[in-house]
Amino acid sequence: MSGPAQLEVSDLRVQITAQHGVVRPIDGVSLEIGAGEAVGLVGESGSGKSLTLKSILGLLPPEAKVTSGRVVFNGTDLTQLSRSRLNKVRGAKIAMIFQEPMSALNPVMRVGNQIAEGPRIHLGMSRAQSVRRAVDLMRRVGIPDPERRFRAFPHEFSGGMRQRVMIAMALSCDPELILCDEPTTALDVTIQDQILRLLAELCRESGTSLMFVTHDLPVVAQVCHQVAVMYAGRIVERGTVAEVFSRPLHPYTLGLLRSAPDVDRPGQSLVPIPGSPPSLASPPPGCRFHPRCKFAEEDCKATEPPLRLVDVSRVTACLHYERCLDEIGADT
Amino acid sequence: MSTVSVAPAAAPVRPRRARWYRQPTLVAGLALLAVIASMCFAAPLLSSFNPDTQNLEEPLASIGQYGHLLGTDQEGRDTWARLLFGGQADLRVAIIAVIFPFIIGTVLGSLAGYFGGWVDVVIMRVIDIVVAFPFFVLVIALVFVLGAGEKSIYIAITAVGWVSYARITRGEITVAKRQEYVLAAQSGGLSSVRIIGRHLLPNVVTQSIVYAMSDIVQNILAIVTLSYLGLGIQPPTPDWGTMIADGQNFLTTQWQLTTIPGLAVVITGLALSLVGDGLADLLRPGTS
Numbered sequence: 176m177s178g179p180a181q182l183e184v185s186d187l188r189v190q191i192t193a194q195h196g197v198v199r200p201i202d203g204v205s206l207e208i209g210a211g212e213a214v215g216l217v218g219e220s221g222s223g224k225s226l227t228l229k230s231i232l233g234l235l236p237p238e239a240k241v242t243s244g245r246v247v248f249n250g251t252d253l254t255q256l257s258r259s260r261l262n263k264v265r266g267a268k269i270a271m272i273f274q275e276p277m278s279a280l281n282p283v284m285r286v287g288n289q290i291a292e293g294p295r296i297h298l299g300m301s302r303a304q305s306v307r308r309a310v311d312l313m314r315r316v317g318i319p320d321p322e323r324r325f326r327a328f329p330h331e332f333s334g335g336m337r338q339r340v341m342i343a344m345a346l347s348c349d350p351e352l353i354l355c356d357e358p359t360t361a362l363d364v365t366i367q368d369q370i371l372r373l374l375a376e377l378c379r380e381s382g383t384s385l386m387f388v389t390h391d392l393p394v395v396a397q398v399c400h401q402v403a404v405m406y407a408g409r410i411v412e413r414g415t416v417a418e419v420f421s422r423p424l425h426p427y428t429l430g431l432l433r434s435a436p437d438v439d440r441p442g443q444s445l446v447p448i449p450g451s452p453p454s455l456a457s458p459p460p461g462c463r464f465h466p467r468c469k470f471a472e473e474d475c476k477a478t479e480p481p482l483r484l485v486d487v488s489r490v491t492a493c494l495h496y497e498r499c500l501d502e503i504g505a506d507t
Numbered sequence: 508m509s510t511v512s513v514a515p516a517a518a519p520v521r522p523r524r525a526r527w528y529r530q531p532t533l534v535a536g537l538a539l540l541a542v543i544a545s546m547c548f549a550a551p552l553l554s555s556f557n558p559d560t561q562n563l564e565e566p567l568a569s570i571g572q573y574g575h576l577l578g579t580d581q582e583g584r585d586t587w588a589r590l591l592f593g594g595q596a597d598l599r600v601a602i603i604a605v606i607f608p609f610i611i612g613t614v615l616g617s618l619a620g621y622f623g624g625w626v627d628v629v630i631m632r633v634i635d636i637v638v639a640f641p642f643f644v645l646v647i648a649l650v651f652v653l654g655a656g657e658k659s660i661y662i663a664i665t666a667v668g669w670v671s672y673a674r675i676t677r678g679e680i681t682v683a684k685r686q687e688y689v690l691a692a693q694s695g696g697l698s699s700v701r702i703i704g705r706h707l708l709p710n711v712v713t714q715s716i717v718y719a720m721s722d723i724v725q726n727i728l729a730i731v732t733l734s735y736l737g738l739g740i741q742p743p744t745p746d747w748g749t750m751i752a753d754g755q756n757f758l759t760t761q762w763q764l765t766t767i768p769g770l771a772v773v774i775t776g777l778a779l780s781l782v783g784d785g786l787a788d789l790l791r792p793g794t795s
Contacts, residue, residue, distance in 0.1 A: 232694055237623065265696030278687040283709045292705075293695050344695065354694075 180207035180247075181384055182231070182269075182352055187244035189223075189230055198455045200226050202408040204244075205482065208352070208401075213378065213385040215395035215416065217431070218405035221452055224388045225274075227405070228354050230254075231386075232269060233261055248352075267297035270345035272374075274357040276337035280329040286340045287313070287325030293347040312343040316373060335366035342374055352384045359394060371397055392435050396420060404428045407453050407463040410482060413490040422500060424491040426468045429499050462494070470498040533785020539778035543771075547594035556585035558592040559743045567761050580753060580764055584745075590771060593745035598775070600660055600740065601726035605719050607665040612672025613715055617703045619673065620680030627677070634670045642667060646729055647738065655738045664726055671722065672715050679711035713790040720783030724776040731772055747772055 189201035201223045208214045216224045229235055231246050233253065246253040253264065273279035281289060290312055291305035300308065306325070313321035316339040329337055338358060345353050358374070359367040375398050378385050387399055395402050395416060402419050404412040404427065412425040423429040430448035437443065450467040453459050459466055465475040472495060480492045493499070528534060546553060556575070562583030565573045572578060577586035619630040637645070649663035683689065684707065692702045727747075733739030734748025742749060747768040754764025 229690075234690055234693055259698075262696040262698060265694055267696055271691070271694035273687050273691055275687055279691040281688045281692070281706050281710070284706065292697070296701075297696060341691075344691075 181210045181212075181249060182386070183207045183245075183247045184227070184231065185245050185247070187227065187230060187246065188242045189226060189235065189239055190242045191239045193238070193456075196456055199458075200239075200408050200455050201230065202458075204405070204408070204410055206403055206410065206413075208384050208386055210351070211382045211384055212401060213375070213387060213399040215399035215402040216386065216388045216405060217390060217392060217395055217402060219390055219431075219452060221455070222405040223408040224390075224405050225356050228271070228356050228386065228388050231354060232265055232271060234271075263297075266293050266350070267348045268350055269352045269354060270348070270350040271354045272338075272341050272345050272356065272358045275361050276334055276341050276358075277329065277361075279341060280337055282329055284328075285326050286329055286332065287321075287327075290340065290343050290347055293344060297348045308347065309343070312347055313340070315377070316340070316343045316346075317369075318343075334362050335370060338362060338366075338370050339373070342370070342377070346377060346381070346383075349381065350383060352386065353378065355385065355387045355389075357389050357391075358387075360389070360391070367394070368397075374398070392420070392431065404431070407458055408455060409463065409492065410490075411464065411492045413482070414486075414488060418489060422503065424485060424489060424496040424499055425464075425493045426470050426499055427464050429502065430467075462492070470495050527789055530785045530789050532781050533789060536778050536781025536783075536785055539774070540782060543594065543775055543778060544598060547591050547598055550588065550591035550595060554585065554588040554591055556588040558584060558588040558745045560584065567757060569761070570763055577767055578761065578763055580750070581757065586750075586764065586767060589745040589750060590747075590767060593747045593750060593768065594771060594775070596740050596744055596746050597727055597730055597748075600657060600730050601723050604661050604664040604668070604726045604730075605723050607661065608668035608722070609672055609715060609719050611665065612669035612674075613676045613708070613712065615669065616673035616676030617680050617708060620677040621684055621699065621703050621707065623681075630673065630677075634673055637667060637670045640667075642725070643729065643732060647733065647736065650733055650738045655733075655741060657740065660730060660733060660739060664729060668722065668726075671718060675714050675718055676708075676711060679714055680707055683707055683710050713787070716790065717783050717787040720779050720786065724779045727772060727775060 184204060184206040187201055187204045188199065191198045191200060204223070204227050206214070206216070206227075216227065218224045226235070226239070230241055231253065235241070241254050244254070248264065248269065253261065256264070280286065287306065287309045290309035294300045294308050295302065295305040310321045310325055313324060318324055318336060318339055329340070332340065341358070355374070359370050362370060371394060374385070377383070385398065387395065389395060399416050402414065402416045403410050404419070404425065406427050412419060412423065412428050414424075419428060420432065423432060427448070430446070433446040434448060436445060448467055453463055453466070459476075461476040461478055462468070462471070462480050465471040468475065474494060478494070480494045482490050482492045484490055485496060562579065564583065565575070565579055566581050566583045568575050568579040568583070570576070570578050575585050575587065577590065579585055580589070615630050619627040645667045646663045649666060650659045653659035653662060680703075689702060689706060692706050697706075730739050730746070731748035731751065734746045735752040737752075739748055740746040750768040751765050754761065754768070757764055
């Protein structure tokens with residue numbers, strides 16, 4: 176980690192009050208991201224990764240509430256800010272890129288104006304300045320003929336082009352951090368690769384940090400340095416991408432890696448994780464993964480395993496993480 | 508952190524405009540409306556008679572009699588002149604009376620839909636109270652209390668008519684605010700006013716505009732009804748409602764006195780409905 180953390184999420188808890196009781200989709204998430212870093216947040220659907228991202232910027236739906244925890248960005252706790260002060264951070268310091276580039280763009284507003292809106296509000300630019308900046312940003316994200324495309328509407332763009340527009344919008348105010356919510360999930364694999372390269376390159380050039388939510392492990396490997404694995408509203412493992420992918424210290428991470436195909440090891444059979452994720456309304460006691468875990472012991476059912484440091488910069492929430500290492504050792 | 512370098516760029520080029528003239532309903536409606544409106548507002552050119560001048564020597568003239576194109580009424584006033592000048596008053600009042608409810612209803616509806624919570628509850632309860640009364644009953648009662656005349660018509664129609672716009676806008680915004688582009692706008696640090704004004708309303712205002720066209724029809728009917736009851740546009744200013752009311756005594760002998768202003772109301776309503784339908788097709792986002 177380079178220097179002090181730029182964004183530090185500590186013990187974040189989110190509660191949704193539904194008709195049939197209270198659900199806790201995020202239950203004690205801690206994360207940090209240093210300046211210029213790219214951190215991946217992986218997990219299956221419903222693990223709370225997107226919600227974690229949204230709660231950083233206070234974008235939770237009205238029925239969801241942050242019940243405890245802090246989101247400290249450059250020394251200020253974002254959860255305590257008033258709406259108007261939060262609006263000075265949103266877009267200006269922390270920008271967000273969404274999963275569906277079609278629905279995340281206003282269908283009746285010209286794309287250029289959508290890109291130019293941020294600089295006009297946050298950087299105090301005149302209309303002419305912001306238009307020039309938008310055209311320049313469109314060129315930088317690889318949209319051909321930006322002067323003409325400035326006045327196009329989102330439906331005239333392909334999925335990949337729309338996501339480029341989203342990236343241009345995110346970069347428009349030179350933010351310090353960009354939150355990405357599965358930005359390439361809706362795209363073809365070839366376009367996906369182009370977009371990821373573009374995003375990684377632009378962030379590296381400008382020193383922008385990146386928080387990347389995805390369920391796609393190769394994407395994390397391509398873009399991120401650090402990775403955090405989420406399961407049922409909690410972080411179960413954290414570390415550098417290289418370490419976590421080569422030596423997972425949590426059986427869930429191990430399961431995720433084994434259930435995804437690996438180009439470098441063709442012919443290897445995929446091993447699915449048995450069972451399905453727990454109900455967030457009544458999560459199992461102890462370790463939330465124990466009903467699906469082949470290494471589970473009696474103590475896994477009784478105690479909630481805390482996240483603990485087990486190696487230099489390796490953190491896991493598994494009581495018996497050595498078994499993962501044994502398992503990998505047995506394989507190779 | 509390095510800043511994004513800004514290179515000088517040429518001004519954006521204008522793409523083609525949406526082709527409104529390819530909507531047959533819209534074109535037909537606009538053409539019909541243009542004919543009606545230009546006839547009404549060019550009334551002095553189209554009729555040599557003064558609509559208010561009585562001529563008691565030529566009362567109840569038939570069509571074409573004594574040089575009166577559509578005859579005269581019981582006081583010998585030229586029906587054709589009164590029809591044109593009456594349309595002027597009715598159209599003017601109907602169109603002005605749609606602007607205030609449109610603005611008030613759209614603003615209140617957006618606030619209710621976007622913020623929800625107690626704002627929504629308060630606005631919706633007020634709407635419920637207004638909606639509990641039939642439109643005409645409330646308008647007539649209000650005009651009766653406020654006193655007959657043009658100003659009372661504006662106030663009464665605004666007080667009653669805004670609820671339709673508020674309900675349409677609220678419904679549309681309640682759905683639209685769940686769209687991801689609103690979340691994206693929020694994540695970009697835009698204020699609520701800006702999100703409503705620049706992002707949500709342009710997406711949802713179409714419905715209100717289309718409704719406004721049929722609302723003008725309803726306003727014309729309301730004005731005509733009020734004038735028929737003697738509460739609307741005051742004599743001697745000619746008006747279709749007063750003409751229908753005055754003519755009904757002579758229905759068996761001089762049918763044109765009621766039928767012609769009645770037809771004028773129907774044709775104007777048809778023109779506005781066509782415009783409304785055409786606009787609905789044209790403004791629906793994503794189609795061309």
